[in-house]
Structures are given as C-alpha cells and as structure tokens.
Amino acid sequence: MTNERVCANNAPMPAESVKAWQNESVHGLALCAEHIFKDHIQKAEDLRAQEASYRAGLPKTPDDALRSGLRVIHPEGEDYPEGVEEALHLSFALEAMLRKGELDEAGPSHDAALYVADRITLAMQLVVRQLDYLSDVLGSPGRVARDFP
Numbered sequence: 001m002t003n004e005r006v007c008a009n010n011a012p013m014p015a016e017s018v019k020a021w022q023n024e025s026v027h028g029l030a031l032c033a034e035h036i037f038k039d040h041i042q043k044a045e046d047l048r049a050q051e052a053s054y055r056a057g058l059p060k061t062p063d064d065a066l067r068s069g070l071r072v073i074h075p076e077g078e079d080y081p082e083g084v085e086e087a088l089h090l091s092f093a094l095e096a097m098l099r100k101g102e103l104d105e106a107g108p109s110h111d112a113a114l115y116v117a118d119r120i121t122l123a124m125q126l127v128v129r130q131l132d133y134l135s136d137v138l139g140s141p142g143r144v145a146r147d148f149p
Contacts, residue, residue: 050088065141072134081121081130090120 023030029037059065075082094116097109104110 022051055136055140058136060141062141066135068137069134072130072139081127084132087120087127088121090116090123094120 018030029040034042059068073081079085094113097113097116100109
C-alpha cells in the first residue's frame, strides 16, 4: 500500500474541544460566556488606556524627572513625603498604648489603638503610592530613551 492510499483512507479529524488546562492558561476566558469575555476585554483595554495616559504624563527629560521627584520627596518644602511623619508619630502613640497593656479589653483605649493602627496603615499606603510614582518618574527618562529612540 502506498502513502497516498494510507492518507486517502484517513478521515479528517474533527476540531478538538478546549481542554481545561488550556482554558486555565487564559484565566478561564476561552470557555466563558461571550458577554463576560467582552466585558473582561473592555476592562483590560480601559486599564491599558489608563496606563498609557499615566506614562504619557511622566517626565521625559532627566531634569524634569529630578524636579518632579523632588516635589514628591519634599512636597511644599516639607522634609518628608506626605504621610511619613504622621505614620511615625502614630506608631509612637500605638507603641505607648501597647506598653500600657490596656488593649486586651474592649473600651476607649482599644478603640483608640485600632484608630491609630488604621491611620498608620493609610499613611503608609500613601507613602508607598508616592514612592512607586517616584520610581516611575526617575525611570522615565531612561524608558523614553529606550522605548522611543
């Protein structure tokens, strides 16, 4: 029997269904409902546009990056970025409350400690956001040179 004859007897293979592992590799988007897929794609496109707008607003030159970075580190002539001093002072207050040992029971001291801890968290989240921005600012001229030769 020749190769032509063997191939002629083979029926075409039907299309295969998407396997679970394949669907998982694309975070379930291959087998989800069409409207869910389109919604997910639209959200991703919106986020990509947001990121493009953010990056377009970053400084393009080293001098602009330095000026912008200094504004983040020393806003309005302050010594530290916004939130740093507040977090530092609040952490001292929380330490004092914990040392008193009055925080095990419900009451005003316990509530105050929770408030202070919450404020520290918010202040540190602000600092992290500013430091992330600062990192983007300081890396921006190099990114511009690399991405737009």
